[in-house]
Amino acid sequence: xxxxxxxxxxxxxxxxxxxxxxxxxxxxxxxxxxxxxxxxxxxxxxxxxxxxxxxxxxxxxxxxxxxxxxxxxxxxxxxxxxxxxxxxxxxxxxxxxxxxxxxxxxxxxxxxxxxxxxxxxxxxxxxxxxxxxxxxxxxxxxxxxxxxxxxxxxxxxxxxxxxxxxxxxxxxxxxxxxxxxxxxxxxxxxxxxxxxxxxxxxxxxxxxxxxxxxxxxxxxxxxxxxxxxxxxxxxxxxxxxxxxxxxxxxxxxxxxxxx
Numbered sequence: 001x002x003x004x005x006x007x008x009x010x011x012x013x014x015x016x017x018x019x020x021x022x023x024x025x026x027x028x029x030x031x032x033x034x035x036x037x038x039x040x041x042x043x044x045x046x047x048x049x050x051x052x053x054x055x056x057x058x059x060x061x062x063x064x065x066x067x068x069x070x071x072x073x074x075x076x077x078x079x080x081x082x083x084x085x086x087x088x089x090x091x092x093x094x095x096x097x098x099x100x101x102x103x104x105x106x107x108x109x110x111x112x113x114x115x116x117x118x119x120x121x122x123x124x125x126x127x128x129x130x131x132x133x134x135x136x137x138x139x140x141x142x143x144x145x146x147x148x149x150x151x152x153x154x155x156x157x158x159x160x161x162x163x164x165x166x167x168x169x170x171x172x173x174x175x176x177x178x179x180x181x182x183x184x185x186x187x188x189x190x191x192x193x194x195x196x197x198x199x200x201x202x203x204x205x206x207x208x209x210x211x212x213x214x215x216x217x218x219x220x221x222x223x224x225x226x227x228x229x230x231x232x233x234x235x236x237x238x239x240x241x242x243x244x245x246x247x248x249x250x251x252x253x254x255x256x257x258x259x
Contacts, residue, residue: 003144004132007151008194011128012187014155015121018162019183022170025163032239034160035231039240042227043247044153045219051255052131052146053216057209071209078210079123079217086119087225114169117161118186120222124154125190127215129197133204134212149254153247157227158187 057072064070128151134142166183170176197204204211231240 001136003148004136004198007132007147008125008128008191008198010148010151011121011124011154011158011194012191014158015162015187015190016184018159019166019180019187021163022166022176022179022183025167031234032236035234035237035240036243037156037160038227038231039243040247040250041153041157042223042231042240043244043249044149044156044251045223045227045247046244047248047251047255048146048150048153049216049219049223051252052142052150053127053212053219056134056142057212057216060209060212072213072216075210075213076217076220079214079219080221081217082214083120083123083218083221083225086123089119114165114182114186117165118189120226121158121161121187121190122193123215123218124158124222125193126197126211127219128154128190129194130204130208130211130215132194133198133201134208136198137201137205137208143255146255149251153251154190156247157222158190162187 054072054076057075058068061068061071128147131142131147131150135144135147162183165186166179169179169182174182228240231237231244
């Protein structure tokens with residue numbers, strides 16, 4: 001249980017560290033650093049979606065024979081469609097370049113970014129909770145290393161997200177402690193969502209294959225829609241590609257060799 005408690009707090013720690021950048025940075029993360037972090041997180045999340053989520057989902061459905069793919073496919077598409085709906089309800093996190101914004105519009109955009117990051121953190125928290133619920137239930141297909149690697153990958157992704165909340169709040173005139181608190185609060189939903197998922201484990205376990213693949217669909221949607229464009233834009237986009245490969249390799253080693 002201690003491993004699970006630590007695991008569900010790691011993504012929140014990533015958001016907190018990112019929000020803390022408001023104390024020692026004037027504007028935002030350097031482009032190269034942000035591309036490297038984004039690429040690494042994308043690689044980890046893609047590998048985690050396959051080895052920690054989709055493959056265990058199909059292995060747990062082996063009793064269905066030739067239809068063992070069905071829970072994984074159904075849950076995967078449910079996750080993709082859920083994030084697609086979420087993206088229609090809230091704005092993307094990318095700033096629109098070339099547009100002049102007044103103080104009011106900048107403040108509105110900052111408020112919408114806080115909402116967007118907070119809502120996107122909910123399925124990520126559930127993904128961590130689902131994996132640890134399966135691990136605590138003794139599922140042979142879910143390893144402690146795989147669950148921990150998933151938490152670390154989401155934490156790395158959350159670092160720049162915490163920064164893009166606290167830094168704009170500071171730019172709008174908010175004090176550094178309050179801007180930091182705003183960034184931290186955007187990540188609170190992750191451990192809460194993960195904890196509630198674990199507490200509801202007796203309801204989660206029977207539909208675990210669907211939930212694991214739902215988390216995979218949601219995570220891959222975030223990778224393709226948000227992380228890959230972000231790591232590929234501008235000059236020296238190969239930095240993001242290299243760190244994507246590094247993140248994928250690290251997750252693969254953790255999940256396969258240590259599992």
